[in-house]
Amino acid sequence: MPGTVRPIPGPLRIASNPIVDRREELARAVVAIQFERWPALYARYGEAGRERCVEDVGFHLLYLAEAVASDSPALFREYVAWVKILFAGIGIPDEELGESLEILRDVVVARVDPATAARTHACVEEGLSALPGLPREAPPFVRPDAPLGALARSYMDALLAGDRRRAAALVTEATAAGATVPDLYLHVFQPALREIGRLWQTRAITVAHEHFATAATQAIMGQLYPAIFAAERRGLSMVATCVGGEQHEIGIRMVADFFEMAGWDSHYLGANTPASSIVHALRERNAQILAVSATITAHVGRVAALVAAVRAEPWERPPQVLVGGYPFNLVPDLWRTVGADAFAPGAQEAVAIAERLIGPAVPDRAAGVA
Template identity: 90%
Template sequence: MPGTVQPGPGPIRIASNPIADRRGELARAVVAIQFERWPALYARYGEAGRERCVEDVGFHLLYLAEAVATDSPALFREYAAWVKVLFAGIGIPDGELGESLEILRDVVAARVDPATAERVRACVGEALAALPGLPREVPPFVRPDAPHGRLARSYMDALLAGDRRRAAALVTEQAAAGVRVSDLYLHVFQPALREIGRLWQTRAITVAHEHFATAATQAIMGQLYPAIFAAKRRGLSMVAACISGEQHEIGIRMVADFFEMAGWDSHYLGANTPVNSIVHAVRERDARILAVSATITAHVGRVAALIAAVRAELGERPPPVLVGGYPFNLVPDLWRTVGADAFAPGAAEAVAIAERLIAPAAPDRAAGAA
């Protein structure tokens, strides 16, 4: 099964996945049928376009592979919802997406074992059934009627204009005026970055805008650290990391900062952290909690592998593992599937759940997810 851990010393390896491992071959088979069925595609895109289609279908397959491995059709349905918005932004008709998913289903189901094929049909079938009713656009995340909504809008506008100094001044002035750092994180940084992600998804901005906004926000968060680290220390340690391959690190960094504001000593390892390095950090820092983030659905199996490694390597004293990120928000029980102790939908909730997980009287470690 995907996400299992090979025993013994040496690097942790994620076990074979029958779809992900063959995605290059499968993607080319899907695209060959697409170009045969729709001859206008080649006329429109040419050979370079064919290769781009292979790349795109490869991403579809990664998401399908994880949905199948975890038996979570909702994961692929929500991925199809994201793609529908993306395609609407570049003028691809909804019907073309539906037909592409049908081809994907038939190609993959014909090339895997019967049990996997059944799950493939279930996952793609749920996406196809939902597709007509899925929205073609996502509502804005920055709203003037939300807490600090006008500030969030001004902050986002400064980032999109490439004015990091203005963005920083907006935030630091509010912090000096008494606005809590936690509120700036939750009501300014978070909605602004989500809105910038939405604008990229609809092709209103480029990926360069998104990368600049993320980098600038991380730098501005650093300017708030004197306030973040001012809380009285409680002798509690935690490790926060993104799984190997995961580049979206700002969410887990916010989680680590919320632990700091609650008096914990956080050890934030950043993006794309190898499994063995995370295990070493947990042991070295005597962590009471390990917080792990996965934003990309295709990385869920790696979270399972990490949790298994932590339990195997740390023996009788593994800390509770708290997971979060986009795929865990989509599927309520996905955290149980990967073997975590709890799931937190946001940074503030992560601290509260962690406190319950380590409480001596806690009757059930998984109760933190309630």
């Protein structure tokens, strides 16, 4: 359906991905069948709408391609869950989504090699089987019974009203009243931004609201830096980055700040940093840890490519690679697939796992440690 899926760049794969390589061809074949099967689509959207449908199906194919490449049907199931909520917000019935997925499956299976076809069938069937039981709305992330829940609500309301001064004042007042930086990160910033993302998904707010909230929160985080950088240095160094194309950098920035509060020297590179520059930063900073974030499943391949680039370098003591983000929380062993040394489900856990990775004895496996 036109204009329903947020655009994302294509993933980078170490090897050729047949679904990505033929994405436009596959998308046009899917849309041709949709418009033939449902003539009302053309009457509703016209030729311009057809092109937007091709673009949207192309995004579906990117997510499918990552699930297929990772052999992780759960990744595609969770994408279907996300799309179901998105479609519910704009009035598209579940039946239409289900039929679209069936067309997608049949078109791809008929046009790719047998191994890719088998994985495609498994991934789409996982989504189709789960579809009837998936929720049509996501539960709220800001709850009054949560720690600092009232503050998180007030903070979010200030952001949605476009009042950055009020949001900053709330944080200042909370700090003066004894709230710690970890408390503010985990119980105010994180749930507020997740809730704003949920509101965008349901079309209750615009992407402009979401972008303002993120930018304002990043600025407000800056006012906490005197406390963040107050910890005694321990001679430990890490580099934090997210893969190219990520629109959600704030999570990995929070991770870097947690390392700072634990006495590490953190070097936050943000997104769209070339692999060669990341390698240079690792060498220049003598970093023991590289923390990499991906927040959407379509970027798993980019993580794999970055890890491979780091592994290909000659190191006297190679940095340990720690990954995190939404897709890695969905599939517990996905970090192994991309070649990482460990994954962390959150910022606090990332520090503890990193210190185990570089310690004299690494456990066989603890919270995602190889």
